[in-house]
Amino acid sequence: MARYDRAITVFSPDGHLFQVEYALEAVRKGNAAVGVRGTDTIVLGVEKKSTAKLQDTRSVRKIVNLDDHIALACAGLKADARVLINRARIECQSHRLTVEDPVTVEYITRYIAGLQQKYTQSGGVRPFGLSTLIVGFDPYTAVPSLYQTDPSGTFSAWKANATGRNSNSMREFLEKNYKETSGQETIKLAIRALLEVVESGGKNIEIAVMTKEHGLRQLDEAEIDAIVAEIEAEKAAAEAAKKGPPKET
Amino acid sequence: MMKLDTSGLESYTSQFGASSELSGGISTSPSFELPSITDFDGFQKEAIQMVKPAKGTTTLAFIFKEGVMVAADSRASMGGYISSQSVKKIIEINPYMLGTMAGGAADCQFWHRNLGIKCRLHELANKRRISVTGASKLLANILYSYRGMGLSVGTMIAGWDETGPGLYYVDSEGGRLKGSRFSVGSGSPYAYGVLDNGYRYDMSVEEAAELARRAIYHATFRDGASGGVASVYYVGSTGWKKLSGDDVGELHYKYYPVVPSPVEQEMVEE
Numbered sequence: 001m002a003r004y005d006r007a008i009t010v011f012s013p014d015g016h017l018f019q020v021e022y023a024l025e026a027v028r029k030g031n032a033a034v035g036v037r038g039t040d041t042i043v044l045g046v047e048k049k050s051t052a053k054l055q056d057t058r059s060v061r062k063i064v065n066l067d068d069h070i071a072l073a074c075a076g077l078k079a080d081a082r083v084l085i086n087r088a089r090i091e092c093q094s095h096r097l098t099v100e101d102p103v104t105v106e107y108i109t110r111y112i113a114g115l116q117q118k119y120t121q122s123g124g125v126r127p128f129g130l131s132t133l134i135v136g137f138d139p140y141t142a143v144p145s146l147y148q149t150d151p152s153g154t155f156s157a158w159k160a161n162a163t164g165r166n167s168n169s170m171r172e173f174l175e176k177n178y179k180e181t182s183g184q185e186t187i188k189l190a191i192r193a194l195l196e197v198v199e200s201g202g203k204n205i206e207i208a209v210m211t212k213e214h215g216l217r218q219l220d221e222a223e224i225d226a227i228v229a230e231i232e233a234e235k236a237a238a239e240a241a242k243k244g245p246p247k248e249t
Numbered sequence: 250m251m252k253l254d255t256s257g258l259e260s261y262t263s264q265f266g267a268s269s270e271l272s273g274g275i276s277t278s279p280s281f282e283l284p285s286i287t288d289f290d291g292f293q294k295e296a297i298q299m300v301k302p303a304k305g306t307t308t309l310a311f312i313f314k315e316g317v318m319v320a321a322d323s324r325a326s327m328g329g330y331i332s333s334q335s336v337k338k339i340i341e342i343n344p345y346m347l348g349t350m351a352g353g354a355a356d357c358q359f360w361h362r363n364l365g366i367k368c369r370l371h372e373l374a375n376k377r378r379i380s381v382t383g384a385s386k387l388l389a390n391i392l393y394s395y396r397g398m399g400l401s402v403g404t405m406i407a408g409w410d411e412t413g414p415g416l417y418y419v420d421s422e423g424g425r426l427k428g429s430r431f432s433v434g435s436g437s438p439y440a441y442g443v444l445d446n447g448y449r450y451d452m453s454v455e456e457a458a459e460l461a462r463r464a465i466y467h468a469t470f471r472d473g474a475s476g477g478v479a480s481v482y483y484v485g486s487t488g489w490k491k492l493s494g495d496d497v498g499e500l501h502y503k504y505y506p507v508v509p510s511p512v513e514q515e516m517v518e519e
Contacts, residue, residue: 098386099380099382
């Protein structure tokens with residue numbers, strides 16, 4: 001009889017948890033995802049790999065609701081994501097039941113991260129192979145937040161972050177170009193970051209916008225195409241304005 | 250020994266792993282061994298009857314414009330014997346929340362202290378105070394899970410949180426009610442009479458304190474199981490404050506001072 005209580009995630013002689021690091025590799029192979037926090041809007045964007053013609057695109061939603069005021073996007077193993085999302089959704093409702101209050105973004109992030117950590121310290125299981133970007137507005141204070149968790153179970157708050165494929169380039173772009181934005185500007189910043197690593201076009205990007213009043217709203221292809229066109233126009237105008245050698249910042 | 254199966258009450262998350270280190274800290278599913286008796290239902294009824302008279306007390310609380318007023322007597326009785334005249338029936342859960350004691354003194358004291366611990370842990374984990382709603386729900390869920398095991402608790406949770414003043418009644422049957430006026434205990438009918446008659450939402454703190462004091466006094470006057478000292482606490486935006494603790498005997502003579510009555514007929518020595 002095989003014993004399933006032996007831990008798979010154990011320390012290496014030089015202090016690494018290799019299973020966790022391999023899980024991070026799986027995340028790095030997953031689709032690109034970006035999150036940007038504005039003053040009144042938070043935007044999540046994911047790369048949509050070309051869908052097969054016969055596939056119903058509505059069944060492959062990559063940005064999901066955890067509750068009316070919290071949304072999640074992730075990069076990595078999608079099957080693991082489904083399990084984690086279900087547990088998080090249950091916890092959101094359980095919290096509403098036991099303290100008669102919706103969860104704060106920090107609470108549910110802490111819960112998800114705690115869950116991911118549990119699976120790095122238990123027998124017979126492997127870590128979840130995904131990093132999540134969690135966004136939302138806190139129920140009473142209406143403060144917008146963006147958090148990221150990873151397979152090791154750590155989490156932290158961000159003004160803007162990216163995960164998945166080519167996340168480093170996206171993060172560099174965001175570090176260079178981030179400023180406090182609101183409304184449409186936040187959406188544009190998120191799309192610009194995604195366009196750094198993804199072929200442009202509404203077909204390859206999925207964007208969801210969260211506001212305090214309207215909750216989570218998925219943008220449809222036409223809207224995304226329109227914004228992409230705006231961005232390209234702005235880029236072209238900026239190029240034209242530069243005459244001679246490019247400026248060094 | 251018969252053991253009650255409380256696995257249905259276990260929280261969802263602790264299903265994985267099952268060891269208590271994974272679920273961390275305070276265990277969520279209570280269970281203790283029950284006596285092996287042929288007629289368990291009868292035994293249960295008898296146990297409840299034994300404890301019931303101990304709700305000999307008067308406590309009250311009400312919300313008004315300035316906050317919450319909480320008052321209680323201080324007598325503990327065992328049948329016809331007064332075991333103490335100086336019981337603290339208003340329990341300080343934390344600096345901005347109070348609980349009242351009615352029923353089993355040990356049960357109330359222990360579970361209120363336990364609630365205080367849970368509230369503090371909530372504060373530490375979530376970096377903000379727990380709401381009165383949340384605290385009362387935590388207590389109600391705990392009491393519900395011990396339903397039928399003989400706990401006797403009739404308490405009011407009063408406090409001030411982000412949404413303003415809050416008042417909940419929670420009992421050992423698992424009931425939980427939100428309200429603005431409550432009185433609990435054997436003296437409550439008398440207290441309700443005075444409280445309902447004199448209540449106005451826009452009273453000042455002094456007026457409300459005097460109303461609470463008078464209601465407790467009248468209950469101690471008529472109910473044998475209530476007496477001792479009438480304590481009055483006020484919960485405002487900055488937390489609770491004890492306003493007064495007056496001996497009800499002295500209150501009697503304050504409200505009804507002795508007036509020497511004129512002698513109608515004098516006995517004349519013939």
